[in-house]
Amino acid sequence: MNKRFFAALGTVILGAAVIAGIGTYVASAKNDSRVLAATPAGTMVTPQGTLPHYTLDMAAYPDSMAGSHGKDGGVHPDWVTYGDYTNFKVPAHSVITITIKQYDSGARITNDFFATVHGTMDGTATLNGKVVTSVDPEAVGHTFTLHGLADAKSQLFVSVPLPSLADSAVPDSGYSTTPNVVTFSFITGDAGEYVWNCEYPCGDGTTARFGGPMSTQGYMSGNFTVANA
Ligand SMILES: [Cu+2]
Known part of the structure; x- marks a missing residue:
């Protein structure tokens, strides 16, 4: 094979990558363009x-029959999802209290780090009303993990495990x-764009179950905007 062949192949691969990128962008906007303030x-x-205090309520579901995907579950009714929103907007320099109802089963978390509470006001969360700093790493359903983009702004990192329900309870x-009800509070810094995702491998695919809902915005991830009030 000659050099011209590889050059042509490179162009084809680049073109396919651009098209795939646009497709992913369009798909993520279509999944859930709504924002919960x-x-x-x-x-x-x-x-x-x-400080000013604000609250956000959300839930983690074992399928997409709830949440933002419509009564029929949308294009992937069997995918796990957060709901009812996956994009959030909160004020800067404020206390944010998030309450998550967790309806899914689960298993062992890949890394024990994500079975521990990180970045909350006093390093704790409440699980069904009881104060915890970590949960059993063998029984995690999902996590809510909020982090910054590398943009030199004041960074925010909050990660809270959501314990699983027993299979028989789903x-x-x-x-x-x-559901398991998990509540936690944290203080926002300067205004900026953040993202959140789940760190429990609850998706599909051959690469350690980080595909499908784990890699498609509007299911196990979304935007988190900190804005000046
Ligand atoms: Cu998850």
Whole structure:
């Protein structure tokens, strides 16, 4: 084979990559373009003084029959998903309290780091009303892991494990009436663009189950905007 062949092959591969990139972008915008703004909840006394307080509610589901994908579950009814929103907007320099109802089963987390609570106000979360700093790494359903992009702004890193329900507690259709309820609070810094994702390998594909809903925005990941009030 000669050099011209490889040059032509390179052009074809580049063209395919660009088309795939555009397809992924369009697909992610179509999955969930909606944004949930945090709800004002007065003020909270913190080590950084009295700050505005806001709340966000979300849930993690074992399929896509809930959440943003419509009653029929959209194009991937069987995919795990967060809901009812996957894009969030919160104010800068404020306390954000997130409550997540977790309806899915699970298993062992790949890395114990993600079975521990990181980046919350006092390093804790509450699990069904009980204060915890970590959960059993053998029984994780999903995680909510919020992090910055490498843009030199003040960074935010918050990661909270969401314990799994027993397989027997996850019905074939509909959802458990007793989800695991995880609540945690953190303080935002300067305004900036962040992203969140799940670090439990709950997707599909041959590469350690990080495909499908794990790599498609609007399911196990989304945008998290910190904005000046
Ligand atoms: Cu997940």
